[in-house]
Structures are given as structure tokens and as C-alpha cells.
Amino acid sequence: MNGILKKILCASMAAVIGLSLVSCGKTSTMERIEKSGKLVVGTSADYAPYEYHTMIDGKDTIIGIDISIVNEIAKDLGVQLEIVDMSFDGLLAALNSDNVDIVIAGMNPDEDRRKAVDFSKIYYEAKQGVLIRAEDKDKIKTIEDLKGKNVGAQLGTTQESIAKKQMENSTLVSLGKIPDLVMELKNNKIDALVVELPVANGYVKNNSDLALSEITVEEESGGSAIAVKKGNADLVALIDKSLDRLMEEGAIEKFVQEANEKNVTK
């Protein structure tokens, strides 16, 4: 009995150790992309309209503004595109452990993140919107109107720090996911919600009981950029070149519009 137990224990330990040792050798990201002929992109596909799941011809597909952009980048690099969907907080870890080549997820290149990874130039500066219930449209028009009220924002985002700094007379409610915050808003648990404008527009279009407030918030050093593992300046340069082309052509604005039109209200 004891012998068998010991064997089982040893075998499972060996398996665990063996599996955790699976890692790649040290090659630059660019070399790896060229060798495999594909660009592996990490994203967190629960952030419409930036990236989200949908059914196209009966097949589960990830689409959105960011996906259209990396599609163009892969085309410029002459490689195929592979998208890996994971949770947002695991993205940079995946990048540093070489599980993905680049990360695009509507990510703001803030100080802390810059310490961990390199970023491309900012490809899209979203404006911030304040989402409220339609019935409050006449009541909540300025930041002063939010005094003493509950304001929601997504945990650990630019919107959270905006709410903290610019709406200091109201109580901040931070949750992990936008849909949960929208539910709070609909159920009178919070009175306003700071989100990026494209996201806010999506919700207003699909929910007759929600509206966009006239409140404008001052921009923090916002905007989204593509993350690349540190020490890959060659890849960052190529990405920047593609982004420059897209911005010149006005393609990114077009992607934003397209994504907003694709909302599933039928």
C-alpha cells in the first residue's frame, strides 16, 4: 500500500515538474515570427467594440477594432494571424513568457506597464464618456451633479483614475468587468459609469434605458498601444510603420465605425 502510494506521488511530482519546465529557448520575437510564419496575438475578447466574440458563418470568431488593426499588421509583415484569447490580467505575463508575440487589448501604456514591456505608438485615443440612465439625462449634466452619487469604473483602468481625480465628491465603485457595471447602473446601484466612448456608444445603441451624459472629462494620458516584449525594437519599428500607414489612410477611424455598426441589435 505504502509502496504504491509512494510511486503515485513520485510519478505525479515528476509530471508536474516536467510540465512546468516547458519553455522556449532565447530567440528574439521577430525571429520566431519569421520562422513560424505567423503572428501570435494575445487579447482579452470581452471588450466590445475593441475585441469580442461573434458567430460568422456558424464559426466562433473574434472581431473588433483591435483585430482589424493586427490583421493589417500581419499583412504588412507577410505572415498569418493567430489570436489567443485570455484574461486581461494574464496578457503581459503571456507576452514575457513568449506564449504570444504581441498584445493588443485596448491597453493604455501607463508607467507600470512600461516597466514590464515595450509599447508601440498610440494607435487610438479614445475619448471618455459618462454613461447614465436615460431618465437622469436632464438631472446629470455636469460633474457637480454627481456630487454624493456613486460612480462606476473598471478596476485598474484609466477611467478609474479619472473618476478618482475628477469626481472626488462622488463615491467610486470599481468592478472587474464592464457588463457588470452596466448592470449596476441599470439597477440603480450606481448613477454614472465612466467608460471609453466607443464602448459607451455600443451600450446606448443597444439599451433604450441608457444615455450618454453631456459631462466631458479631461483626458488623462490615455490611448491604446500594442505591447511587445522588451528588447524587440525591430518589431516595434515595423508595427509603428504599419500604424502610421493606417492612421494616414484614416483606416482606424473606419474600423471604429465598422465595429460600432456591427452591434447585434435585430
Next chain:
Amino acid sequence: MDFSFLKDYSPYFINGTISTIVIAILTVFLGVIIGTILALMKISNKRIAKAIASAYIEFIRGTPLLVQISIIYYSISFPKFTILDIEMNRFIPGVIAMAINSGAYVAEIIRAGIQAVDKGQMEAARSIGFNSIQAMRYIILPQAIRNILPALGNEFVVVIKESSVLSVIGIVELMRSADIVKAAIYKPFAPLIVVAVIYFILTFTLTRVLGFAERRMRTSD
């Protein structure tokens, strides 16, 4: 409420249902193996085995499943491959975590089932010349299984419901399907109703089947 999104998004719920069922089956299967080993350790005479089993059971039952899943997922790194569209690098750690958790509860179910068999049975078996392992195998366990099976069935129902916690590590089971659809259609409430109904159908069917099996077993007395 508007459920028209089901036309486009029902495949997510179907996939979620399938993987929830697969998770529950694997978890209960592995949980029974872990639970049996632990239960035998706990009722054995060896003090070390007893202590290890008790410590395991107390610790697992005394900490939240959500915490256990997070710890195991972030400490085991698994190579990436997919079977039937399920990402195994998430799926396997998730199932391992669920099984480790379920094993502790199953251990207590099995231990209670064995100890519910009258002491005289063991004494009688020993007195006619069985050694303790033989007595366990031929006399005690067959009787214990009748006590154990209904409770094990309940554990299955519990696992189906609790697997929703796995959505935090991104396994596309039912709850994560709801999250994906919630984000895509900009409507956060209706998908929750859909998964609630699916969970209910799963557990209700299972309880009915278990009730039937239990009645059959009772008539064979």
C-alpha cells in the same frame, strides 16, 4: 426580455454546456479516486497516513474553491494544445483544482459510508479467517457503497454548480459563455437567465436520474 441574441449566440451556450458536463464528469471521477485513497488513509491504523489525510481534508474544506483554483492555475503551467476546441492549458489545471477540492468532500462521504456499516460485520469477517483487507473488500465495501452512492450523486450536482467558478481562469464553461455573450451584445442581464435555465435543466435531470437509481437499489434489498 429580449432573447433574440440566442439566434446568433446559441453555439456559445451549447459549447459551454458540453464543457461544463465534461468538467463535472472528470471532476467526480478523479474526485472519487482521490477521495477513496484519503478515506482509506483516514480509517487506517497508520498514524502518519491518518494525519496526512485529516490535514488535507481540513485544509481543502476550510478554504474557498475560488482561492484553490487561482493558486493551482497560476502555479501549474501546462503546454498549450486543444482537444475538441477546448484549450487544455486552462482546462486541465481547472479540472485538477476541482478534483482536489471535490476529493476532500468525497473522502468524507466514503469514510462516513464505511463507518456506517456495523462494526460486527468486520469482527465477524475477521473471525471466519478474512484478513482486514479482504474483509474490507468483500464484506464492508459492498455494503458501504449503498450508503455512499446517493451522497456521491449529490456531489455530482454540487460540482456542476460550482464549476461556474472556473470562469475566472477563462475556461469556456457555461458562466464564461454568459460573460462572452454579455460583452458582445452590450446587454448584461438576459444571458444570465439563459445559463440559469441550462444549469437548472442539468441538475434537475440529474437529481431525477439519481432518485430513480436510488429507488431501484432500495427494491433490491
